[in-house]
Amino acid sequence: MRPGRKALIEQVLPELSIPLDMPPGTLQPASLFSGPVAETWLEIGFGSGEHLVAQARANPDTGFLGCEPFVSGVAALLAHLPIEDRARTRILADDARLLLDALAPASIGRAFLLFPDPWPxxxxxxxxxxxxxxxxxxxxxxxxxxxxxxxxxxxxCQHWTLRQVLDHPQFEWTARRPGDFLAPPEDWHGTRYETRSAPGSVSPLFLEFARTGMAVSPSGH
Ligand SMILES: C[S@@+](CC[C@H](N)C(=O)[O-])C[C@H]1O[C@@H](n2cnc3c(N)ncnc32)[C@H](O)[C@@H]1O
Incomplete structure:
Protein backbone atom coordinates (compact mmCIF):
# COMPACT_ATOMS: atom_id res chain seq x y z
CA MET A 1 0.00 0.00 0.00
CA ARG A 2 1.35 3.48 -0.85
CA PRO A 3 1.94 5.70 2.20
CA GLY A 4 -0.66 8.44 2.72
CA ARG A 5 -0.04 12.16 2.70
CA LYS A 6 0.34 12.33 6.51
CA ALA A 7 2.96 9.56 6.56
CA LEU A 8 4.86 11.17 3.70
CA ILE A 9 5.01 14.53 5.48
CA GLU A 10 5.76 13.10 8.92
CA GLN A 11 8.15 10.29 7.98
CA VAL A 12 9.66 10.90 4.53
CA LEU A 13 9.91 14.70 4.43
CA PRO A 14 12.19 14.93 7.53
CA GLU A 15 14.67 12.56 5.81
CA LEU A 16 14.75 14.71 2.69
CA SER A 17 14.48 18.17 4.26
CA ILE A 18 17.23 20.69 3.67
CA PRO A 19 18.62 22.02 6.96
CA LEU A 20 19.22 25.77 7.04
CA ASP A 21 21.21 25.97 10.26
CA MET A 22 24.60 26.71 8.72
CA PRO A 23 26.19 30.16 8.20
CA PRO A 24 24.69 31.95 5.18
CA GLY A 25 26.34 31.21 1.85
CA THR A 26 28.05 27.99 2.93
CA LEU A 27 25.64 25.17 2.07
CA GLN A 28 27.25 22.76 -0.37
CA PRO A 29 24.47 20.71 -1.99
CA ALA A 30 26.72 17.66 -2.33
CA SER A 31 26.81 17.41 1.47
CA LEU A 32 23.04 16.83 1.50
CA PHE A 33 22.89 13.75 -0.71
CA SER A 34 23.61 10.21 0.38
CA GLY A 35 25.50 9.37 -2.82
CA PRO A 36 27.71 11.16 -5.36
CA VAL A 37 26.12 13.50 -7.93
CA ALA A 38 27.73 15.15 -10.96
CA GLU A 39 26.02 18.46 -10.22
CA THR A 40 22.93 19.87 -8.52
CA TRP A 41 19.86 21.42 -10.11
CA LEU A 42 17.32 23.58 -8.33
CA GLU A 43 13.59 23.94 -8.89
CA ILE A 44 11.81 26.90 -7.31
CA GLY A 45 8.08 26.49 -6.64
CA PHE A 46 7.74 22.90 -7.89
CA GLY A 47 3.97 22.83 -7.24
CA SER A 48 3.01 19.15 -7.24
CA GLY A 49 6.47 18.11 -8.37
CA GLU A 50 5.75 16.49 -11.76
CA HIS A 51 8.60 18.37 -13.42
CA LEU A 52 11.16 17.67 -10.70
CA VAL A 53 10.28 13.97 -10.63
CA ALA A 54 10.56 13.74 -14.44
CA GLN A 55 13.90 15.59 -14.53
CA ALA A 56 15.26 13.35 -11.79
CA ARG A 57 14.22 10.28 -13.81
CA ALA A 58 15.85 11.67 -16.97
CA ASN A 59 19.09 12.76 -15.25
CA PRO A 60 20.23 9.95 -12.98
CA ASP A 61 23.65 11.52 -12.20
CA THR A 62 22.17 14.80 -10.99
CA GLY A 63 21.11 15.88 -7.51
CA PHE A 64 17.90 17.89 -7.14
CA LEU A 65 16.87 20.57 -4.69
CA GLY A 66 13.22 21.56 -4.74
CA CYS A 67 11.49 24.38 -2.87
CA GLU A 68 7.76 24.56 -2.35
CA PRO A 69 6.00 26.13 0.66
CA PHE A 70 2.63 24.52 -0.22
CA VAL A 71 2.56 21.35 1.90
CA SER A 72 0.04 19.53 -0.32
CA GLY A 73 2.43 20.03 -3.22
CA VAL A 74 5.30 18.60 -1.18
CA ALA A 75 3.17 15.54 -0.34
CA ALA A 76 2.28 15.12 -4.03
CA LEU A 77 5.96 15.20 -5.00
CA LEU A 78 6.84 12.65 -2.32
CA ALA A 79 4.03 10.39 -3.51
CA HIS A 80 5.39 10.36 -7.06
CA LEU A 81 9.13 10.38 -6.41
CA PRO A 82 10.44 6.82 -6.85
CA ILE A 83 12.13 5.54 -3.68
CA GLU A 84 15.38 4.99 -5.60
CA ASP A 85 15.49 8.72 -6.49
CA ARG A 86 15.15 9.92 -2.89
CA ALA A 87 18.89 9.70 -2.19
CA ARG A 88 19.59 12.56 -4.62
CA THR A 89 16.51 14.68 -3.96
CA ARG A 90 16.25 17.21 -1.15
CA ILE A 91 13.34 19.48 -0.33
CA LEU A 92 12.77 22.80 1.36
CA ALA A 93 9.08 23.10 2.27
CA ASP A 94 9.47 26.84 2.49
CA ASP A 95 10.40 30.02 0.64
CA ALA A 96 13.14 29.41 -1.96
CA ARG A 97 14.81 32.69 -0.99
CA LEU A 98 15.88 31.08 2.32
CA LEU A 99 17.70 28.38 0.38
CA LEU A 100 19.26 30.90 -2.02
CA ASP A 101 20.70 32.74 1.01
CA ALA A 102 22.08 29.49 2.45
CA LEU A 103 23.72 28.05 -0.69
CA ALA A 104 27.44 28.36 -1.41
CA PRO A 105 28.53 30.41 -4.44
CA ALA A 106 28.43 28.63 -7.82
CA SER A 107 26.96 25.50 -6.26
CA ILE A 108 23.98 25.12 -8.61
CA GLY A 109 24.36 23.76 -12.16
CA ARG A 110 20.88 24.60 -13.42
CA ALA A 111 17.75 26.31 -12.09
CA PHE A 112 14.06 26.14 -12.99
CA LEU A 113 11.31 28.66 -12.27
CA LEU A 114 8.22 27.34 -14.03
CA PHE A 115 4.89 29.12 -14.07
CA PRO A 116 5.53 31.23 -10.96
CA ASP A 117 2.56 33.02 -9.41
CA PRO A 118 2.12 35.97 -11.80
CA TRP A 119 0.84 38.61 -9.36
CA PRO A 120 -0.43 40.61 -12.32
CA CYS A 157 4.74 37.83 -15.75
CA GLN A 158 6.40 37.18 -19.13
CA HIS A 159 7.17 40.86 -19.77
CA TRP A 160 8.19 41.59 -16.20
CA THR A 161 10.59 38.66 -16.04
CA LEU A 162 12.17 39.35 -19.40
CA ARG A 163 12.69 43.02 -18.47
CA GLN A 164 14.17 42.20 -15.04
CA VAL A 165 16.52 39.53 -16.34
CA LEU A 166 17.65 41.54 -19.38
CA ASP A 167 18.49 44.40 -16.99
CA HIS A 168 20.61 42.12 -14.82
CA PRO A 169 24.32 42.16 -15.71
CA GLN A 170 24.90 38.50 -14.83
CA PHE A 171 22.26 36.90 -17.04
CA GLU A 172 21.75 36.83 -20.78
CA TRP A 173 18.83 35.51 -22.81
CA THR A 174 20.01 32.66 -25.01
CA ALA A 175 17.21 32.78 -27.65
CA ARG A 176 18.29 33.32 -31.26
CA ARG A 177 14.94 32.80 -33.02
CA PRO A 178 11.24 32.78 -32.01
CA GLY A 179 11.11 28.98 -31.99
CA ASP A 180 13.61 29.09 -29.12
CA PHE A 181 11.06 30.62 -26.78
CA LEU A 182 7.65 29.84 -28.33
CA ALA A 183 8.07 26.08 -28.37
CA PRO A 184 8.91 23.93 -25.36
CA PRO A 185 12.63 23.09 -25.22
CA GLU A 186 13.75 19.60 -26.18
CA ASP A 187 14.09 18.34 -22.63
CA TRP A 188 10.82 19.89 -21.49
CA HIS A 189 8.70 17.98 -18.98
CA GLY A 190 5.19 19.29 -18.52
CA THR A 191 3.92 20.73 -15.26
CA ARG A 192 0.47 20.52 -13.74
CA TYR A 193 -0.02 24.27 -13.86
CA GLU A 194 0.84 24.34 -17.57
CA THR A 195 -2.20 22.23 -18.41
CA ARG A 196 -4.60 24.70 -16.75
CA SER A 197 -5.96 27.65 -18.61
CA ALA A 198 -6.05 30.32 -15.93
CA PRO A 199 -7.97 33.56 -16.61
CA GLY A 200 -5.80 36.01 -18.56
CA SER A 201 -3.37 33.34 -19.72
CA VAL A 202 -1.77 33.34 -23.16
CA SER A 203 0.49 30.86 -24.97
CA PRO A 204 3.40 29.96 -22.72
CA LEU A 205 6.87 31.36 -23.27
CA PHE A 206 9.90 29.24 -22.47
CA LEU A 207 12.84 31.49 -21.64
CA GLU A 208 16.39 30.24 -21.11
CA PHE A 209 18.89 32.54 -19.47
CA ALA A 210 22.60 31.90 -19.14
CA ARG A 211 24.50 32.96 -16.04
CA THR A 212 27.25 34.99 -17.63
CA GLY A 213 30.91 34.64 -16.84
CA MET A 214 33.46 32.02 -17.67
CA ALA A 215 32.06 28.50 -17.56
CA VAL A 216 33.92 26.56 -14.89
CA SER A 217 33.69 22.92 -13.96
CA PRO A 218 31.11 22.23 -11.25
CA SER A 219 32.48 23.04 -7.82
CA GLY A 220 31.64 21.51 -4.52
CA HIS A 221 30.05 18.35 -5.89
C1 LIG B 1 1.45 28.76 -10.19
S1 LIG B 1 2.22 27.58 -9.20
C2 LIG B 1 3.21 26.63 -10.37
C3 LIG B 1 3.68 25.33 -9.78
C4 LIG B 1 4.55 24.47 -10.72
N1 LIG B 1 5.81 25.12 -11.03
C5 LIG B 1 3.80 24.11 -11.99
O1 LIG B 1 4.17 24.64 -13.04
O2 LIG B 1 2.85 23.31 -11.90
C6 LIG B 1 3.51 28.55 -8.37
C7 LIG B 1 4.12 27.80 -7.20
O3 LIG B 1 5.20 28.56 -6.65
C8 LIG B 1 5.17 28.41 -5.25
N2 LIG B 1 5.88 29.55 -4.67
C9 LIG B 1 5.43 30.82 -4.56
N3 LIG B 1 6.35 31.61 -3.98
C10 LIG B 1 7.41 30.80 -3.71
C11 LIG B 1 8.66 31.02 -3.07
N4 LIG B 1 9.01 32.23 -2.60
N5 LIG B 1 9.50 29.98 -2.94
C12 LIG B 1 9.16 28.75 -3.41
N6 LIG B 1 7.99 28.48 -4.00
C13 LIG B 1 7.12 29.49 -4.15
C14 LIG B 1 3.69 28.34 -4.90
O4 LIG B 1 3.44 27.73 -3.67
C15 LIG B 1 3.14 27.55 -6.08
O5 LIG B 1 3.10 26.16 -5.81
Whole structure:
Protein backbone atom coordinates (compact mmCIF):
# COMPACT_ATOMS: atom_id res chain seq x y z
CA MET A 1 0.00 0.00 0.00
CA ARG A 2 1.35 3.48 -0.85
CA PRO A 3 1.94 5.70 2.20
CA GLY A 4 -0.66 8.44 2.72
CA ARG A 5 -0.04 12.16 2.70
CA LYS A 6 0.34 12.33 6.51
CA ALA A 7 2.96 9.56 6.56
CA LEU A 8 4.86 11.17 3.70
CA ILE A 9 5.01 14.53 5.48
CA GLU A 10 5.76 13.10 8.92
CA GLN A 11 8.15 10.29 7.98
CA VAL A 12 9.66 10.90 4.53
CA LEU A 13 9.91 14.70 4.43
CA PRO A 14 12.19 14.93 7.53
CA GLU A 15 14.67 12.56 5.81
CA LEU A 16 14.75 14.71 2.69
CA SER A 17 14.48 18.17 4.26
CA ILE A 18 17.23 20.69 3.67
CA PRO A 19 18.62 22.02 6.96
CA LEU A 20 19.22 25.77 7.04
CA ASP A 21 21.21 25.97 10.26
CA MET A 22 24.60 26.71 8.72
CA PRO A 23 26.19 30.16 8.20
CA PRO A 24 24.69 31.95 5.18
CA GLY A 25 26.34 31.21 1.85
CA THR A 26 28.05 27.99 2.93
CA LEU A 27 25.64 25.17 2.07
CA GLN A 28 27.25 22.76 -0.37
CA PRO A 29 24.47 20.71 -1.99
CA ALA A 30 26.72 17.66 -2.33
CA SER A 31 26.81 17.41 1.47
CA LEU A 32 23.04 16.83 1.50
CA PHE A 33 22.89 13.75 -0.71
CA SER A 34 23.61 10.21 0.38
CA GLY A 35 25.50 9.37 -2.82
CA PRO A 36 27.71 11.16 -5.36
CA VAL A 37 26.12 13.50 -7.93
CA ALA A 38 27.73 15.15 -10.96
CA GLU A 39 26.02 18.46 -10.22
CA THR A 40 22.93 19.87 -8.52
CA TRP A 41 19.86 21.42 -10.11
CA LEU A 42 17.32 23.58 -8.33
CA GLU A 43 13.59 23.94 -8.89
CA ILE A 44 11.81 26.90 -7.31
CA GLY A 45 8.08 26.49 -6.64
CA PHE A 46 7.74 22.90 -7.89
CA GLY A 47 3.97 22.83 -7.24
CA SER A 48 3.01 19.15 -7.24
CA GLY A 49 6.47 18.11 -8.37
CA GLU A 50 5.75 16.49 -11.76
CA HIS A 51 8.60 18.37 -13.42
CA LEU A 52 11.16 17.67 -10.70
CA VAL A 53 10.28 13.97 -10.63
CA ALA A 54 10.56 13.74 -14.44
CA GLN A 55 13.90 15.59 -14.53
CA ALA A 56 15.26 13.35 -11.79
CA ARG A 57 14.22 10.28 -13.81
CA ALA A 58 15.85 11.67 -16.97
CA ASN A 59 19.09 12.76 -15.25
CA PRO A 60 20.23 9.95 -12.98
CA ASP A 61 23.65 11.52 -12.20
CA THR A 62 22.17 14.80 -10.99
CA GLY A 63 21.11 15.88 -7.51
CA PHE A 64 17.90 17.89 -7.14
CA LEU A 65 16.87 20.57 -4.69
CA GLY A 66 13.22 21.56 -4.74
CA CYS A 67 11.49 24.38 -2.87
CA GLU A 68 7.76 24.56 -2.35
CA PRO A 69 6.00 26.13 0.66
CA PHE A 70 2.63 24.52 -0.22
CA VAL A 71 2.56 21.35 1.90
CA SER A 72 0.04 19.53 -0.32
CA GLY A 73 2.43 20.03 -3.22
CA VAL A 74 5.30 18.60 -1.18
CA ALA A 75 3.17 15.54 -0.34
CA ALA A 76 2.28 15.12 -4.03
CA LEU A 77 5.96 15.20 -5.00
CA LEU A 78 6.84 12.65 -2.32
CA ALA A 79 4.03 10.39 -3.51
CA HIS A 80 5.39 10.36 -7.06
CA LEU A 81 9.13 10.38 -6.41
CA PRO A 82 10.44 6.82 -6.85
CA ILE A 83 12.13 5.54 -3.68
CA GLU A 84 15.38 4.99 -5.60
CA ASP A 85 15.49 8.72 -6.49
CA ARG A 86 15.15 9.92 -2.89
CA ALA A 87 18.89 9.70 -2.19
CA ARG A 88 19.59 12.56 -4.62
CA THR A 89 16.51 14.68 -3.96
CA ARG A 90 16.25 17.21 -1.15
CA ILE A 91 13.34 19.48 -0.33
CA LEU A 92 12.77 22.80 1.36
CA ALA A 93 9.08 23.10 2.27
CA ASP A 94 9.47 26.84 2.49
CA ASP A 95 10.40 30.02 0.64
CA ALA A 96 13.14 29.41 -1.96
CA ARG A 97 14.81 32.69 -0.99
CA LEU A 98 15.88 31.08 2.32
CA LEU A 99 17.70 28.38 0.38
CA LEU A 100 19.26 30.90 -2.02
CA ASP A 101 20.70 32.74 1.01
CA ALA A 102 22.08 29.49 2.45
CA LEU A 103 23.72 28.05 -0.69
CA ALA A 104 27.44 28.36 -1.41
CA PRO A 105 28.53 30.41 -4.44
CA ALA A 106 28.43 28.63 -7.82
CA SER A 107 26.96 25.50 -6.26
CA ILE A 108 23.98 25.12 -8.61
CA GLY A 109 24.36 23.76 -12.16
CA ARG A 110 20.88 24.60 -13.42
CA ALA A 111 17.75 26.31 -12.09
CA PHE A 112 14.06 26.14 -12.99
CA LEU A 113 11.31 28.66 -12.27
CA LEU A 114 8.22 27.34 -14.03
CA PHE A 115 4.89 29.12 -14.07
CA PRO A 116 5.53 31.23 -10.96
CA ASP A 117 2.56 33.02 -9.41
CA PRO A 118 2.12 35.97 -11.80
CA TRP A 119 0.84 38.61 -9.36
CA PRO A 120 -0.43 40.61 -12.32
CA UNK A 121 -1.71 43.67 -10.44
CA UNK A 122 0.76 46.50 -10.37
CA UNK A 123 0.31 47.00 -6.62
CA UNK A 124 1.43 43.38 -6.10
CA UNK A 125 4.58 43.65 -8.22
CA UNK A 126 6.82 43.32 -5.15
CA UNK A 127 5.41 39.81 -4.59
CA UNK A 128 6.64 38.50 -7.96
CA UNK A 129 9.49 36.07 -7.42
CA UNK A 130 11.74 37.66 -10.02
CA UNK A 131 13.16 40.86 -8.53
CA UNK A 132 16.62 42.44 -8.73
CA UNK A 133 17.46 40.91 -5.34
CA UNK A 134 16.37 37.35 -6.19
CA UNK A 135 18.30 37.60 -9.47
CA UNK A 136 21.36 38.67 -7.44
CA UNK A 137 20.82 35.64 -5.20
CA UNK A 138 20.44 33.32 -8.21
CA UNK A 139 23.50 34.79 -9.91
CA UNK A 140 25.55 34.16 -6.78
CA UNK A 141 24.57 30.49 -6.41
CA UNK A 142 24.54 29.59 -10.12
CA UNK A 143 27.73 28.38 -11.72
CA UNK A 144 28.91 30.73 -14.50
CA UNK A 145 27.69 29.26 -17.78
CA UNK A 146 24.74 27.50 -16.16
CA UNK A 147 21.14 28.04 -17.27
CA UNK A 148 18.00 29.36 -15.65
CA UNK A 149 14.82 28.08 -17.30
CA UNK A 150 11.68 30.16 -16.89
CA UNK A 151 8.19 29.50 -18.23
CA UNK A 152 4.99 31.48 -17.90
CA UNK A 153 1.64 31.79 -19.62
CA UNK A 154 0.82 35.15 -18.10
CA UNK A 155 1.65 38.21 -20.23
CA UNK A 156 2.46 40.46 -17.26
CA CYS A 157 4.74 37.83 -15.75
CA GLN A 158 6.40 37.18 -19.13
CA HIS A 159 7.17 40.86 -19.77
CA TRP A 160 8.19 41.59 -16.20
CA THR A 161 10.59 38.66 -16.04
CA LEU A 162 12.17 39.35 -19.40
CA ARG A 163 12.69 43.02 -18.47
CA GLN A 164 14.17 42.20 -15.04
CA VAL A 165 16.52 39.53 -16.34
CA LEU A 166 17.65 41.54 -19.38
CA ASP A 167 18.49 44.40 -16.99
CA HIS A 168 20.61 42.12 -14.82
CA PRO A 169 24.32 42.16 -15.71
CA GLN A 170 24.90 38.50 -14.83
CA PHE A 171 22.26 36.90 -17.04
CA GLU A 172 21.75 36.83 -20.78
CA TRP A 173 18.83 35.51 -22.81
CA THR A 174 20.01 32.66 -25.01
CA ALA A 175 17.21 32.78 -27.65
CA ARG A 176 18.29 33.32 -31.26
CA ARG A 177 14.94 32.80 -33.02
CA PRO A 178 11.24 32.78 -32.01
CA GLY A 179 11.11 28.98 -31.99
CA ASP A 180 13.61 29.09 -29.12
CA PHE A 181 11.06 30.62 -26.78
CA LEU A 182 7.65 29.84 -28.33
CA ALA A 183 8.07 26.08 -28.37
CA PRO A 184 8.91 23.93 -25.36
CA PRO A 185 12.63 23.09 -25.22
CA GLU A 186 13.75 19.60 -26.18
CA ASP A 187 14.09 18.34 -22.63
CA TRP A 188 10.82 19.89 -21.49
CA HIS A 189 8.70 17.98 -18.98
CA GLY A 190 5.19 19.29 -18.52
CA THR A 191 3.92 20.73 -15.26
CA ARG A 192 0.47 20.52 -13.74
CA TYR A 193 -0.02 24.27 -13.86
CA GLU A 194 0.84 24.34 -17.57
CA THR A 195 -2.20 22.23 -18.41
CA ARG A 196 -4.60 24.70 -16.75
CA SER A 197 -5.96 27.65 -18.61
CA ALA A 198 -6.05 30.32 -15.93
CA PRO A 199 -7.97 33.56 -16.61
CA GLY A 200 -5.80 36.01 -18.56
CA SER A 201 -3.37 33.34 -19.72
CA VAL A 202 -1.77 33.34 -23.16
CA SER A 203 0.49 30.86 -24.97
CA PRO A 204 3.40 29.96 -22.72
CA LEU A 205 6.87 31.36 -23.27
CA PHE A 206 9.90 29.24 -22.47
CA LEU A 207 12.84 31.49 -21.64
CA GLU A 208 16.39 30.24 -21.11
CA PHE A 209 18.89 32.54 -19.47
CA ALA A 210 22.60 31.90 -19.14
CA ARG A 211 24.50 32.96 -16.04
CA THR A 212 27.25 34.99 -17.63
CA GLY A 213 30.91 34.64 -16.84
CA MET A 214 33.46 32.02 -17.67
CA ALA A 215 32.06 28.50 -17.56
CA VAL A 216 33.92 26.56 -14.89
CA SER A 217 33.69 22.92 -13.96
CA PRO A 218 31.11 22.23 -11.25
CA SER A 219 32.48 23.04 -7.82
CA GLY A 220 31.64 21.51 -4.52
CA HIS A 221 30.05 18.35 -5.89
C1 LIG B 1 1.45 28.76 -10.19
S1 LIG B 1 2.22 27.58 -9.20
C2 LIG B 1 3.21 26.63 -10.37
C3 LIG B 1 3.68 25.33 -9.78
C4 LIG B 1 4.55 24.47 -10.72
N1 LIG B 1 5.81 25.12 -11.03
C5 LIG B 1 3.80 24.11 -11.99
O1 LIG B 1 4.17 24.64 -13.04
O2 LIG B 1 2.85 23.31 -11.90
C6 LIG B 1 3.51 28.55 -8.37
C7 LIG B 1 4.12 27.80 -7.20
O3 LIG B 1 5.20 28.56 -6.65
C8 LIG B 1 5.17 28.41 -5.25
N2 LIG B 1 5.88 29.55 -4.67
C9 LIG B 1 5.43 30.82 -4.56
N3 LIG B 1 6.35 31.61 -3.98
C10 LIG B 1 7.41 30.80 -3.71
C11 LIG B 1 8.66 31.02 -3.07
N4 LIG B 1 9.01 32.23 -2.60
N5 LIG B 1 9.50 29.98 -2.94
C12 LIG B 1 9.16 28.75 -3.41
N6 LIG B 1 7.99 28.48 -4.00
C13 LIG B 1 7.12 29.49 -4.15
C14 LIG B 1 3.69 28.34 -4.90
O4 LIG B 1 3.44 27.73 -3.67
C15 LIG B 1 3.14 27.55 -6.08
O5 LIG B 1 3.10 26.16 -5.81
Missing amino acids: KRRHAKRRFVQPHTLDQLARVMRPGSRLRFASDHPV
